[in-house]
Amino acid sequence: MTEMVNEQTERERHIRAYGAMILSRTLDRKIITAQRQGRVGFYTPSMGQEAGQIGLSMALDKDDLLFQYYRDVALMIHRGVPIETLINQVMGNKEDLAKGRQMPSHFLAEEQNFMSVQSPVATNLPLAVGAAYAVKYRKEDRIVVASFGEGSSSTPDFHAALNMAAVWNLPIIFFCENNGWAISLPVEKQTKVDIWKKAEAYGIKGLHADGNSIDDSYRVAKEAVEHVRSGKGPVLMEVRFFRMGPHSTSDDPTKYQTDIVKEGDERDPVVINERLFKEKGYLTDEVIERIKAESIRIVNEKFDACEKIEAPAPETMFQDVYEKMPWNISEEMEEIL
Amino acid sequence: MTEMVNEQTERERHIRAYGAMILSRTLDRKIITAQRQGRVGFYTPSMGQEAGQIGLSMALDKDDLLFQYYRDVALMIHRGVPIETLINQVMGNKEDLAKGRQMPSHFLAEEQNFMSVQSPVATNLPLAVGAAYAVKYRKEDRIVVASFGEGSSSTPDFHAALNMAAVWNLPIIFFCENNGWAISLPVEKQTKVDIWKKAEAYGIKGLHADGNSIDDSYRVAKEAVEHVRSGKGPVLMEVRFFRMGPHSTSDDPTKYQTDIVKEGDERDPVVINERLFKEKGYLTDEVIERIKAESIRIVNEKFDACEKIEAPAPETMFQDVYEKMPWNISEEMEEIL
């Protein structure tokens, strides 16, 4: 009886994971196409990074707090961020939670505990440390996650954050998404050491997973979460996968990247996890077809709807610099509008 | 015959090392006293750190380039920086190589290949990396050394410098002088890992030595220098010793430090190395007495002479901001003088 329930749960968990992966991939594809058509200004695709992100998400609780980076679409979707929230951000329309102020890919979804993405890479990490401090200070059970690319491990903020989190023994996971490239710089030229091994320099736990496998990422993320939640201090967890798209829609990877992983490739996490889930009997061809078709329908529908939403009103540009608008901004607003 | 020469050389090397240690200690003591008498504005004592610095110096060549920090007086003296250069800096008089512009302890002695000390800690490290790049670029045989305290290992600049030096495989030694304290913060609260072990995070060699022993520091520094000079890439070398003085003359360590190592203590490097050198027959009580007396005489004499040198002329304040003085600074100079 218990076994059956567990089997059932396992199955559902995997279908949900797969669904999030497909929805994320479908959204990615849609936005990239829309960008080429001039309907979207810019985008940093997530494709190739879905499995690792979803594995992490599966190990987290609803209350956990995330300081994500610009490529975490699958993570956000799996945690329940409505795709309208993502599309409205990309559009920068008036329904965007941040009133269209940020470039596409700089998501915010504080209802699902996703904080706001900035551009200077890894500068979310010290913030996550502070947030984790507050969690510990109030003796809450939540943990904090900060994600970033492997290139971002070279930054000042990475070092500051890991050392402080270690010294303060905070409930935080530093989740490094190693896609092999920082724009045109391959990881071998970024640093001479595996990212997860840098944990040793801070006296914290380092873990790594196959980011192309939902199961492996989940397994390792669960280990990380247990470690952190039990008060044993921070974890640096690295997942490795491929950046299947360009760095961004402004980037031309053929200038520097020789081995590009295309959709359908043996190294595409959709191919890998789909095959595995079928083998394990979680999925059938029929279900797969249905999920894919449904994802396309949903994405197209929502995209079209969101695209129709108008731009934020011009006066919104002057709001929220401060709680109360100071005289200089009021005057500038009058002058400009 | 060769053996005799080597013995002779060994002896001379040790006497010179001891002499530099005593001269440095004597100067330290003099400046601290003078500060209490109001004759000097500020100072960061080096006492306790002499042996490790001298061990390093013994392993270096004349042409090697140093980006030292504010506590490297013994290092500078052993490498032949005239003590007038140091005293004039402390006085900020018109003979100071930097025209009295910097606080005491911010030395410069470019004739002996010592670059200029800044206050923001560890920000000399990236500069040293650039200098080492130039050395490698021109295929010179020199190496570069950057020194800093253990507290400074927490800074952004430490991380940036070590990673870049590693990726570029540069001829550089990062020389960490671990005196156990960063002002009032003990090293245990600074980071959870031995500093030299952080080398692993960058894929470079990490070494450590007993900084209280000239011989041990020399031995390890020699290993570091050989590694670096042979093109095998950067070394992070840590020496451990005690900060025997306060952080600076503005600091009151009794507020936070329970175990203070006083002069004459068993952990005082002067006591330790003096005993050892006597045992090995390099020094006799007579020679020791002579060196000490002579050091006091020299320091007093030079200090008095340097103290009489007047302040830089007021107009010097406006010079050297640029190669050519721009109109705004000229006008300000006229207005003020």
Added chain:
Amino acid sequence: MTTMNMVQAINHTLDMKMSADDSVVLLGEDIGVDGGVFRVTEGLQKKYGQERVMDTPLVELGIVGAAIGMAINGLRPVPEIQFQDFIYTAFDQIINQMAKMRYRTAGRLPLPLVLRTPYGGGVRGGIYHSQSGESYFVHTAGLTVVTPSNPYDAKGLLSSSMDMNDPVIFMEPKRLYRAAKAEVPEEDYREEIGKAKLVHEGDKMTIITYGSMVPTVLSTVQKNNLDADVLDLRTLLPIDVDSIEASVKKTGRVMIVHEAPRTLGMGAEISALISERMIEYLYAPIIRVTGPDTPIPYRLEEYYLPNEKRIAEAAEKILNFR
């Protein structure tokens, strides 16, 4: 009422705020056991514990970044940067995170955070322990910049700053830390952010200043019997343009005094505001008496800092201008 210097007034204010509100925490280098290199946080760690008064590792960007994260997650942190000269290692966190968080989240993640830091010369600190970097912050939309010139204002302004739901850069003129004592009420009070104070009244000219220069300006005015309004700005961003306007329209002659280098110092903005809005009221050039456009030298510091002589000469020049 108690007589306090500025160090005591700030310490007392932090103490009051911490005892009233558990979410107030302090963090910085040497602020705990040591009580801060200027003793501003003396005794607070003993009283409130290491969890509320944290001695951090040596990393300003970590201090500032962590404070931002704390503020996002329900605390009201008061980070300290030991010398303002070292704040630049945290500059990106200030410019790109702190100043822009409310804006980029459309008000969803406000930051109640007061960053304290001692600044300015007059203590023989040389190039790296004397800087007055207020311009870097005043140019940055999203920040509020405050600087007191006396113990009474220090308490009132710090209290108000800590009430805010926006990040404040609270700059403490270190040469005044122990210089001036004043009566400071034990009870709670506020001085309004964004309001200058007229600290001397006169008809012939307006001297606009703030922070460490206020006592120097006042003593010059007194010694030379200058018939001058003296405005202590107290808040540098937003600037109290109404108070400036009222005084300038009355006097028609303006001097601005600050320690920071002249080019794009506060004097530039104040001067520009005046000639934008009330140029027709001016009888004389707007004169800036400031630090020169050089770093601050150690030995010759007294030539760097504006002094009574330079202020008096400038006053004469303005008054005699036709």
Added chain:
Amino acid sequence: MTTMNMVQAINHTLDMKMSADDSVVLLGEDIGVDGGVFRVTEGLQKKYGQERVMDTPLVELGIVGAAIGMAINGLRPVPEIQFQDFIYTAFDQIINQMAKMRYRTAGRLPLPLVLRTPYGGGVRGGIYHSQSGESYFVHTAGLTVVTPSNPYDAKGLLSSSMDMNDPVIFMEPKRLYRAAKAEVPEEDYREEIGKAKLVHEGDKMTIITYGSMVPTVLSTVQKNNLDADVLDLRTLLPIDVDSIEASVKKTGRVMIVHEAPRTLGMGAEISALISERMIEYLYAPIIRVTGPDTPIPYRLEEYYLPNEKRIAEAAEKILNFR
């Protein structure tokens, strides 16, 4: 003569300088194999090798700090910061090392170094890919700040900057990278650092601007037949006060136009210089047409940037002022 856009002119200048002098090296993120995200360094790594055109790890403070060390040790580095918005992570190196090295060594360690960085809006970059941070550098004694507005000046100014023995912040207005083409001589020439250029002549008013706003100001002047001097500053520090003075004394009416936020933007310093030195020549308030004191929004960027309409309105206001 060849027709070039600004990207090509800068690339060509770097190429010339590198081929003439082995000590010139470039470093930055993605400048090598990729040729830079704006293609400014395209082809240079292929031509000069990885040792002279370095793709660095992702760490601006390392790029700037290493460049300083290279300059100390005999090279003439040209570091690139990919977007000026990200320069703040290297700000301490710029403020406390780069700007102060000559001063604190009494000229013993000069820094021949040109830090290139694209800046400004107009490319839908939003908060973090559009900033105009020139004020932060212009307030910093020891730096020279240069910004070209066209391909011809870009070559002449970059050549002069690379001849200097002091650090230069060379700010490239990214919206003009490919916008304007011009005839650029293949041979060597220089444009003088510290000299503004009168790009339009007139008698009724002086419009002072620079960088990305120059074309917008010129088109406004032309469309509205404004009888105006237009000064392209080109060097922001030191400011060419003589050229400003000559024009303002002639016209008596002044407008300053820039993208950067108003408070303590360049307009503040220029305005202050004018009212300090020649207030008696003015017939009207000095007007600043600038970006507002907010971050730069993504979707509403067109409201942020000064445009022909705002400039024309300001001109009318100034001309009609009595």
